[in-house]
Amino acid sequence: MIGKATLADYAADGPADGDGGQGDMSRPVTIAFIAESAGVSVPTVSKVINGKSGVSADTRARVEALVNEFGYRKPTGANRNNVVELVFRELKHMWAVEIIRGVERVARRHRVGLMVSEFGLHDTAEPTWDDTVSRRPNCVLSVAQLSEAEREQLKAKGIPFVVFDPATELPDDVPFVGATNWSGGRAATRHLTELGHRRIAMISGPQDQLYCCARLDGYRSALQAAGLPVDPELVAYAPLTSEDGCVAARSLLALAERPTAIFAANDLQALGVYQAAREAGLRIPDDLSVVGFDDLPVVAWVDPPLTTVHQPLTEMAAAATELALTLGRGEEAPQVGLEIATTLTVRASTAPPKS
Template structure:
């Protein structure tokens, strides 16, 4: 590896020193900031590299006492629950919160330059963080955590998610135990990790009950009310429609409610519906929605604590965390009529 500290080609970063020493960025940060928790041999190796490369902490590196929360989509009730959890932790630690939105097609090195220039203590990125974005943050020594990732991440990327598979299985098993045999699944895009896991849980519950997976009863679509309404309309128009529908999120379930009304069906007398997320609003619809509770606020609390620990140069006690989901039974499910 070239000695960048002597050729002046590019500035030396914490990430470069960590790579050279074969340790993590938080470990290098501990050494530079004189913190404990590093073995004598590792500390000596890092200090030797720091001196060899002439590394200097960037001016003002520790002045911006904030966590930056990055969304890809902000206009949703789901986002409110995440922000609530982040703010709860930030307030307790006396840290500011900055909320940013980078659309799926807006995220470029230039947009992330703005985040880097603000020098937050850490970044909490919702749903995704590309390899290029991760490298851009690492190059400036800014630690990050991914919240509820939508794709598989490398082992060295910290994240907080939910037990989506067991949630999908619990929802479907509830419908099976009520006596339903034609159970449809309105899933999300096949490229979204959490939707795939919920779908796998649905498939597992059917298999355990000895029920076939009927491809006619599975729809992959977007995660909005409109998508749920359209998908449910198609399912309810089948010659032999389902008696129950499980959806990948609550918004789709609200769309199913509308499709049921369009078809002159009553919930749960004619059609049982189960959602996923347990957004506050679904307890107030009529009838109140049975749904899988995804602990969004608790997940956000854990992710923020993890991100702030990394920002302090500490190793997170658990860098890949899945928080449990639970089924909340309300009035939208009942045994089938026949």
């Protein structure tokens, strides 16, 4: 959490000009300094400086008076490096390559450097952003989810950021780029109902991930539109890996009345379904239809090629980078949030069920 931190921690977040205010210039005039002097939190000072709501009139007046007294100057792009920092929680998934490709394409066109960071610290409850902040990138594109404290830390340092494919609900003023996950889930399931499937299972991702919930809601919507019941027995939850997809598929295929089709929340889970089907002696798509989500390049080459929802990861990453660079130049973005359309790619892993 960011609150009354030591002044040294915030020495670079916007020092005053030497001939600025009348305060004690032996101490660096930073947001943390202003917060300490006013007896408020760093996020509160950040809101006042950036003209945000949620601060009482008395507090706002007190903070503004101190800002003027000490001659605080908000950081500008002039003291940031010409680099986009792309932050992942983990880099092990195949879709990370597609995201990096999209970011690199835009960064190269704008002659901006690219730095990729990974915060895959499983033994730490709260991975630190101190290293990223100290590097002072032009802007940050975060595939890792940002807590409120982390967002305020970046704001306090004057570093613009964009969240890629948010996993949780964000405040209205937080810029993001995502995909039409609900529509994608609905299209995948509708494809299966139109083929004649009636026992359609879904392997969803973690229930605390916003995009997984949206895909699951799309699945439910398509079933209801087809006049089919939403059977909780046919919904499994698993992490977004092939190993966990295989485990979930085994349990679904072991049901007394097994599904004739499975929609997986991502392609990796779908590849796990392939393995579980082989173990059960089932042929895809003759005995079991399978649909994934993401359209990773590899799934066009599996046997049979996977029907999947195309999530335009490279295009999403490019759009997110353009948005981040716009904010990095101090310009107003045309829109804070952007969702890019998903499309269904039909291949050979789906077919009508056996009569």
